[in-house]
Every structure is written in C-alpha cells, then in structure tokens.
Amino acid sequence: MECVIYERATGRSEHVECELADDNCGSALKRLRDLSDGEFAWVRLTDPLEGELTELAGSLGLHPLAVEDALHGRQRPKRERFGDVLAVALKPLRYVEDDAAVETGDIMIFVGPRSVLTVNHGRIDPCAEAARRLDAHPEMLSTGPWAVLHAVLDVCVDAYTDAAHRVRATLNRLEDEVFSTSRVDHTPSIYSLKREVREFRDAVQPLVPVFQGLLDGPGAKDHLSKIAPYIRDVADHLHRTDIEVRTLDELLDSVLGA
Numbered sequence: 001m002e003c004v005i006y007e008r009a010t011g012r013s014e015h016v017e018c019e020l021a022d023d024n025c026g027s028a029l030k031r032l033r034d035l036s037d038g039e040f041a042w043v044r045l046t047d048p049l050e051g052e053l054t055e056l057a058g059s060l061g062l063h064p065l066a067v068e069d070a071l072h073g074r075q076r077p078k079r080e081r082f083g084d085v086l087a088v089a090l091k092p093l094r095y096v097e098d099d100a101a102v103e104t105g106d107i108m109i110f111v112g113p114r115s116v117l118t119v120n121h122g123r124i125d126p127c128a129e130a131a132r133r134l135d136a137h138p139e140m141l142s143t144g145p146w147a148v149l150h151a152v153l154d155v156c157v158d159a160y161t162d163a164a165h166r167v168r169a170t171l172n173r174l175e176d177e178v179f180s181t182s183r184v185d186h187t188p189s190i191y192s193l194k195r196e197v198r199e200f201r202d203a204v205q206p207l208v209p210v211f212q213g214l215l216d217g218p219g220a221k222d223h224l225s226k227i228a229p230y231i232r233d234v235a236d237h238l239h240r241t242d243i244e245v246r247t248l249d250e251l252l253d254s255v256l257g258a
Helices: 023-033 050-060 064-072 127-136 138-143 145-178 187-204 207-211 221-256
Strands: 002-007 013-016 039-046 078-082 085-090 093-096 101-104 106-111 115-121
Touching: 002 023, 013 023, 023 039, 023 050, 039 050, 039 145, 050 064, 050 115, 064 078, 064 085, 064 106, 064 115, 085 145, 085 207, 093 145, 093 187, 101 187, 106 145, 115 145, 127 138, 127 145, 138 145, 138 221, 145 187, 145 221, 187 207, 187 221, 207 221
Parallel strands: 039 115
Antiparallel strands: 002 013, 002 039, 078 085, 085 106, 093 101, 106 115
C-alpha cells in the first residue's frame, strides 16, 4: 500500500509509510482517520489481498459492494455512486508493436470527500505517471481528490491515443503487404489484429458514457468550476480516440474483404 497526504492550498505532500508488519498498517490508517480540513489522501493498492482491502475500506468508509468490485477487478468500464463516494472503473492499456497485441489491465478509482483510493490489477499501472503529473502541477491539488481522478483518467486516455496511433501504423504496414504483389496469405495476421482492436474497443467504447454526468452529484460541485474544463478536455480526447478505434475496426473489415 502507498499513501500520500496532500495539502490542497499548498500542494505539499506527505508520504505515509505502511508496511504490513507495522501493526497491519495501523499507523497509516490512523493518519487517514485524522486528516485535517485542508488535507486529502491518495491511497494506492496493487493486486490487494482481501484482508488488506477490507481493513482499508473501514477507514475510508467504502460500501461492501465497492470493496467486492475492487477486490476482483475485471470490471467493465463504468461509473457508480456509493453514497458520497464516486466509483469509476476503467481499463488502462498499451499496444505492444512487436507482438501486434493490445495488453489491458483494470483499475478502480474511488473518490470521496477527503480521500481517493485507486486499486490496480495487472502489470499496467497509470498511477505512477498520474502522481508525477500532480507533482508537476500542484495547483491542481486545490480541487482535492478530483485532481487524482483527473490525473489517472488523463494518463489512461493519453495511452489510448498513443495505442491508436501505433495500431494505425501496424494496419498501414499490413495493408501495404496485402496489396503488394506478394502471394503470402495475410488473413491470419488480419484476424489477429482485428481481435486486438476489438479488445481495444471494449476498453474505450464503454468509457465514453462514463464521462457523461461524471461531474454531477455529491462531491463534484465544490470544485466543479475548476476541474470541469480539465475533465471535459479528457472526454474530448477520448471521443476522438473512440472514433479512431471504430475506424480501425471498419478498415480491418475492408482489408479482409480485399
């Protein structure tokens, strides 16, 4: 478990040490319960054990259903509210050009009034880059836990955009080979890339409606005027990438029919 306490006004951060051997993270959990009015916490978990997540959920006031979703992962991109906690599930991904393969992970983000919890499953973790961006732009921290939500979404959507460019390059090379004078049968390669694009589409397409109404409800209104333009900018990038992924899928159908 990693835990960082941020001051909204100054952007200063405090890293709270937590080792399982240390009274089961008791000192860190106490620090979370004793946050001052100007502070909020970002807790990061990767492939957590059930006991670890359950203990933390009690300190953060998470609903049991939210804990269940976070523990098992493999959630379809979605947005859900548990009281004053907003839960967002999405799939970070990357495109491995050497294998022409899309690799996906799972992350859930729980945004509360004074804390944010990210639970990551798999090898792709956008949180390190999100933390780096927050360190580079501490003014964003004035929006509280929503700053973390924005940073993680921004990193994931940037990765979608980069992956779409790389898939497009692979498809262009494949098209050149298909329409060349070579007698090589490229059908298996086309079907393989199409499967990867479908996996890409399953990560991107359901996330588009998640952004709709993201800024509504409890927890958003206090800092709506500050965070809304940044969230909408990420949503715009996502929309453009969604169109590109749909186009790639259609182009692969055309190549198969050539």
